[in-house]
Amino acid sequence: MPTATRFDLHRTDLPEISNVSDKHGVFPRGPRLAGFCLQEARVSVQVIFLVRFVFAGTAGVTLWDVSTRLLPGAVLWFLAVTAVYLYNGTTDVREDRANGSGRPIARGALSVRSARRSAAVLSASALVGGLLMAPPVGAAIGALLLLGYAYSTPGISLKRHTPGTALTVMASGALTYATGVLCGRATVSPALIAFCAAMCLWMGLAELAIAVPRLRRTRGTAARRAVVQT
Structure with a gap:
């Protein structure tokens, strides 16, 4: 998902991504695969x-009152977020x-195919687990997965546009806070809502602050290329 990297899509010396495997020429498995996916x-x-x-x-909740659903909910959310970022990695190779x-x-240590299969397994596990825990939790996980797909997948690729990137950042933050509340016992107070809303807004503004200079650099590079070519 959102990154602040610079790139040049006009380079032709980049290797193809369809047959990427690890350095031993085989697809990683077991703990090695899990480690690469997490990285x-x-x-x-x-x-x-x-x-x-x-x-x-847990906002405003004592240690003894923490919901028993909070830990499994956090695990499911971790699986969903990992799946989203793992899939994003397969679309950002170049x-x-x-x-x-x-x-x-x-x-080249992890193949695109292995990464996408792992992302699919993680997505399915998170979604099924969320639905079994509670339909609203499953719906929130499904929304996060759809958001991540729309952000990365070619054809939609919200990451290619600054407003799309900023909205994705804010929406993912809002979903995270909302699902935490669903899985925990925090009291939904005006103060909590205001804090979460302010944090989401800050995420979006921070992304804009990063993206605008990057866009200017990209346009400047394109303009210099046009001058050289003419």
Whole structure:
């Protein structure tokens, strides 16, 4: 999902992505596959999402009153967010390689096929688990998965437009806070709503602050190329 990387889609020296495997020429499995998938999904991002989720589910609640659904809910949300970022990694290969990214898919340690299969398994597990826990939780997980798909998939690709990126960031934050509340016992007070809304707005503004200079650099590069070509 949202990143602040620069890339050049006009490079022709980038390797193809259809047959990417690990350095031993086989698809990684078991713990090795899980480790690569987690690295591709960015551990720091997963921690941030979990902090938001747990905060929303425990705001104003003592340790003894924490809902028994909070931990399994957090696990399911972790699976869903990991699936979203893992799938995003499979659609950013050319850009990541152009930027010299060291993530598993870009460096050839994890195949696109394995990553997408893993993302599908994680998505299905999160969705089924959420529906079994409570229909609203399942609906929220489904909404996050659809949002992630719309953000990354070619043809829709919200990530290609600054407003789409900002809206995705804010919506994913809002879904995280809302699902945390659903799985926890936090009292939905005006203060909690205001805080979560302010945080989501800040996420969107921060993304805009990153994207606008990046867009200017991209346009400047395109203009310089046009001058050189003429």
